Amino acid sequence: MTDVFDSPMSVSAYEVLRVDVDIDDEGLRRAYRVRLRETHPDTGGDAALFVQVQRAWELVGTPEARAAYDRGRGHASAEWGGGATAAPPPRPDTRPRARAYGQPGGWRRERYLSLIREWVGRGVDIADPYDPALVRSAPPEIRHILADALAEEETARLVADLGMGYTVWHDVFADRDGLDPEQKIDHLVLGPSGLYAMLSEDFGGPVGVRRGEITGPNVIGSPVTQLVSRARVIARAAGVRFSGAMVVLPDDAILDAVTDLGKVRGTPVVLVQRSALTTLLRRGIPGAREVGGTELFDVRTRLQQRVRHV
Structure with missing residues (x-):
């Protein structure tokens, strides 16, 4: 499970x-019981928050688990700082990718590094821009950029294992002029x-859905709507049709592996848990248009000619 x-x-x-982080074990246990009652769906609480409270207790509910959690929080720097420069993990097989x-995630990492240095102050030496204490002290908008970079990198690792029948384009310009990197699509996947x-995406906690749109405190x-609009820009430019958007x-952000949002401007849209992504991409969104045979080759050629990366 992605945590x-x-x-x-x-x-x-x-x-x-x-x-507080230095609360004693008995106080921690009492706080957990209070939060369980507050968030339990049967008493009017939020189901996603209820799950989050249970997960928090799994991490710190025993002295052994708590000690491991406290130690592990210091390892985030190495994980967050990996990016494109980290050596890829050994592959268990040699099947084509x-x-x-x-x-x-490349553009967002560059953006994060620029903004974190600007926030700290010009001329101030930053020993480790991914130090957890520094990251967590930064404004939410800066932390969100790093979180999104990590999310993009994790998705890329997953879709790479789909096999040779799939083609993926990352960080694709999706504005009409091809000038604004903010107007991008994280991934195009063709298979x-x-x-x-x-x-x-990573909003740092559970999200909800209202009228076909994602809701939450950090949304x-x-x-x-932006994703679908940007897909339409690429569809017109390349002369292709999208089967859907994900x-x-x-x-932990959503309760179900796949949440169907219906059609947004004619495009089927779903929210999907990271662990369910490759299964969904192999199966396709139910009712979505499949692409096969010579059309698959034609769509790939059209995109390859038109796609520009940020």
């Missing part, structure tokens, strides 16, 4: 339980199940 407590955007297990173009526009703007989220 929202590992995100630059996430609150800590202690914050979920609303306690999906063809991939572009640098997932027998269809052509999909994908957004990799700014209309991410689903928003990829950490497993």
Whole structure:
């Protein structure tokens, strides 16, 4: 399970339980019981928060687990700082991977590094821009950029294992002039199940859905609407049709593996847990248009000619 407590955007297990980090074990246990009652769906609480409280207790509910959690929080720097420069993990097999173009998370990492240095102050030496204490002290908008970069990189690792029948383009310009990197699509994935526009997101906690759009305390703007609009720009430019759009989220952010949002401006849209992504891409969104045979080759050629990376 992908854990929202590992995100630059996430609150800590202690914050979920609303306690100080140095609280004693008995006080921690009492706080957990209070939070369970407050968030339990049967008493009017939020189901997603209820799950988050339970997960927090798993992490710090025993002295052994708590000690391991406290030690592990210091390892985030190495994990967050990996990016494109980290050596890829050993592959368990030699099966062909999906063809991939572009640098997932690359633009957002560059943006994060620029903004964190600007926030700290010009001329101030930053020994480690991914130090957890520094990251968690930064404004939410800066932390969100790093969280999104990590989300894009994780999605890229997953879709690479789809196999040679799939082609993936990362960090694709999606504004008409091809000038604004903010107007981008994180991933385009083409395979027998269809052509999909994908957004990799991490809002640092559970999210909801209202009228076909994502809601939550850290959700700014209309991410689903923006994704569909940007897909339409690419569709017109390349002369292709999208089968659907997907928003990829950490497993703990939504309750179901796949949440169907219906059609947005004629495009089927789903929210999908990270752990369910490859299964969904192989199967396709139910009812979505498949792409096969010579059409698959034609769509790939059209995109290859038109896609520009940020």
